[in-house]
Amino acid sequence: MTTPRVSISGPPPPSRRRSSRRRGSPPAHVGQILHGTVIKVVPFGVFVRVADGVEGLIHLSELTAPTAEASGDEVRAGDEVSVIIIEIDTLRRRLALSRR
Numbered sequence: 001m002t003t004p005r006v007s008i009s010g011p012p013p014p015s016r017r018r019s020s021r022r023r024g025s026p027p028a029h030v031g032q033i034l035h036g037t038v039i040k041v042v043p044f045g046v047f048v049r050v051a052d053g054v055e056g057l058i059h060l061s062e063l064t065a066p067t068a069e070a071s072g073d074e075v076r077a078g079d080e081v082s083v084i085i086i087e088i089d090t091l092r093r094r095l096a097l098s099r100r
Contacts, residue, residue, distance in 0.1 A: 028095065030085050038079045046075055048083055048097060056095030058083060063099055 028034075036050035045059040058081075063074050075081060087096035 028085055028088060030088060032085045033082060034085065034097075035080065035082050038075050038077050038081060041075065041077055048081060050083065050095070050097075054095070056083065056085070056097040058097045058099055062086070062097065 034050040036048040036056075038046050039049050039055065040047040043060075045057050045063070047055050047057055049055050081099060083097040083099055085095055086098045088094075089096075
C-alpha cells in the first residue's frame with residue numbers, strides 16, 4: 001500500500017518561504033480520505049501520522065464507537081487507520097481528522 005503525499009497550504013515558516021510544498025504533492029482538502037498510523041493515544045483523542053512530517057488529531061468525539069469512554073479502547077499506537085480530513089487550520093498547520 002502506498003502512502004499518499006499530503007501538504008497543508010498556508011503561509012510557510014520564514015525559513016522555507018521558497019518551497020512551501022513538496023513537488024508533485026497536491027494540497028490536502030476537506031473530505032479527503034487518507035491512511036495513516038496512530039502515533040499517540042491521549043485522553044481527548046488520538047494523533048495520526050498521515051505523511052512524513054504531517055500529523056492530525058482524531059478527537060474522541062470523531063472516533064467510530066460513540067460509547068467509547070477512552071480513545072485507547074478503540075485504537076492503539078501503531079494501528080493503521082483510514083481517516084477523513086474534516087478541518088484544515090493553515091495558520092497553525094493542523095489537521096482535524098475523523099474515522100466516521
